[in-house]
Amino acid sequence: MTTGSHAAKPSLLADSDFWRDPYPFYDKLRSVHPVYKGTVLKYPGWYVTGYAEAAAILKDARFKNRIPLPETATKYENLKNVQQDMLLFKNQSDHKRMRTLVGKELTPKMADSFRPYIKEAVHELLDQIQRRGTADIVSEYAFPLASLIIAKILGVPEEERYRFREWTARLIQTIDLTRSRKALAKGGDAVFQLTAYFKSLIQKRKTRPQEDMITRFTMHEQLTEEEVLATCILLVIAGHETTVNLISNGLFSLINHPEELGALKEEPLLIESAVEEFLRYESPTQLTARTASEDCEINGDIIKKGEQVYILLGAANRDPNKFKHPHLLDIARKPNQHLAFGYGAHVCPGSSLARLEAQIAISALLERAPGLRLAASNVQYRKLIGFRSLIELPVALG
Numbered sequence: 583m584t585t586g587s588h589a590a591k592p593s594l595l596a597d598s599d600f601w602r603d604p605y606p607f608y609d610k611l612r613s614v615h616p617v618y619k620g621t622v623l624k625y626p627g628w629y630v631t632g633y634a635e636a637a638a639i640l641k642d643a644r645f646k647n648r649i650p651l652p653e654t655a656t657k658y659e660n661l662k663n664v665q666q667d668m669l670l671f672k673n674q675s676d677h678k679r680m681r682t683l684v685g686k687e688l689t690p691k692m693a694d695s696f697r698p699y700i701k702e703a704v705h706e707l708l709d710q711i712q713r714r715g716t717a718d719i720v721s722e723y724a725f726p727l728a729s730l731i732i733a734k735i736l737g738v739p740e741e742e743r744y745r746f747r748e749w750t751a752r753l754i755q756t757i758d759l760t761r762s763r764k765a766l767a768k769g770g771d772a773v774f775q776l777t778a779y780f781k782s783l784i785q786k787r788k789t790r791p792q793e794d795m796i797t798r799f800t801m802h803e804q805l806t807e808e809e810v811l812a813t814c815i816l817l818v819i820a821g822h823e824t825t826v827n828l829i830s831n832g833l834f835s836l837i838n839h840p841e842e843l844g845a846l847k848e849e850p851l852l853i854e855s856a857v858e859e860f861l862r863y864e865s866p867t868q869l870t871a872r873t874a875s876e877d878c879e880i881n882g883d884i885i886k887k888g889e890q891v892y893i894l895l896g897a898a899n900r901d902p903n904k905f906k907h908p909h910l911l912d913i914a915r916k917p918n919q920h921l922a923f924g925y926g927a928h929v930c931p932g933s934s935l936a937r938l939e940a941q942i943a944i945s946a947l948l949e950r951a952p953g954l955r956l957a958a959s960n961v962q963y964r965k966l967i968g969f970r971s972l973i974e975l976p977v978a979l980g
Contacts, residue, residue: 601965604868605909608897616901617883623759623967627890628883631897633904633921635881639893641926645872646673650757651766661756661770664777667812670820670928677927683802684813685931687795693934696731700939703730704946712950712979716957719975724829725822727943731935732821736814737794738783749776750822753815759869759892759967773815780814820932823969827866828940830972832857833947835864837956837977839911846913847948856913857940861899862920863911868896869968870924895921896970953980 600607608631611618616632623629630636639645649665651658665671669680707726711717725747733743749772755761756769780796784807787797795817799810836843836856846852872891877884885891899920900908923930930936948954957976964971 601963604896605900608894608900611894612897612901615883617880617885619883623892625759625890625892627892628885630891630893631901632881633898633901636893636895636898636921637925638880639872639891640870640921640924640928642878643674643927644875644878645891646875647671647677647928648871648873650761650871658756658766658770660777661766661773663808664773664812664815665757667806667808668816669813669931670816679804680809680813681927681931683799683805687798688931688935690934693938696734696935697938697942699734700727700731700942701946703727704943708946708950716976716978719833719977720826720830720972721974723947724826724943727829727939728822728825731825731939732818735795735821735935736817737787737792737796745775745779746818746822748772750819753819754823754966754969754971758969760965776815776818777811780811784810817932820930821935823971824866824930824932825936825939827864827969827971828857828860828936829943830975831864831866831970832860832940832944833954833977834961834972834975835860835911836944836948837954842911842913843948847952850945850949852913853941853945854937855915855918857937857944858918858920859911859913859915860940861922862905862915862918863899864970865896865899865920865922866970867922867968868966868970869894870928895924951977951979954978955980 611622611629612631616630617635618629618631620626620629630639647670649662649668649671651662651665669677669684672680704727707723711722717723729743729746730740732738732746733740752765752768752772753776755765761769783796784800787794787800791797791801796810796814799805799813802810805813836846842856846856870893872893874885874887874889874891876887879885899905899922902908904919905915923933923936955978957978958974961975962973964973
């Protein structure tokens, strides 16, 4: 059993291609040790790149979720308070209580009930895009779709959803390991605005209930008002970031793999397994963090109480010990037990909805634009460690 740092010290800073393609770096790190102790991504801790080790930690209740900001931090108080009330960062009984209530809302049956609305929204967006002949998939297709759906589910008036984009972008920066003081300040402002917005909407629902999720959350006696606010904010973030990344990454992967693109056009029923492969191949969420609540042994390594653990989901999903030819895109891959939505008690409750949105959005676009191709040669990703997120994806519909 070991507790010390491992001998080799891979350096992220020395790898200038990381933002374009992080997977060679993950392979390098895994080859040193699948549970590597050191300072790799600016922060000291254990970096997990092995699939088996990642799954073991994700399902082990001794590894606790934690808010990104230190609990002792005195700055950004409003941001920290909202994070503390989010389901994402709850543990044990509080997590079970909130998860049960949110899980009752975000069921596969609920997602399927939105299928007609998703299809209608997709084709309305495609009508606009086809008239122009070109589009940025991120800003003109994936993001508007995600906004329409999450607004419909929560009960946000459609004409007010335009606010979500800037709020989401700012808040994502606050939970990523690349966060700066400037990003935290902007995130604090976004939380202030989101809190004020949802407080107003919650008060309206208390006096005039409607058939929407905000009304049902507000009526739950087991949820505090702070938890209702935090849940609404979390759903806005997750409902955008995961879905937008999944759709845009999936389409970018297909365009870069013409044989797989052709196979999906010839056999549209492959869309379900294709989306699962996009989730594995370019996981929308690349990293999740835990803290050891006691000394724990993982694959012979002792992780001491209080030490930080960074689970690199994108690396685990390309582990050759789990996936045959892990760097190969295979839209018919079976089995495909990826960790893109997490594992264990904290698995993403909105995964069914994200999958359905991606299946419908990608299928419809390929059907209506069979000549789809890139309209730019230098497509770049945002400089985020925890998320695989394209800045833009310019395409010509052909």
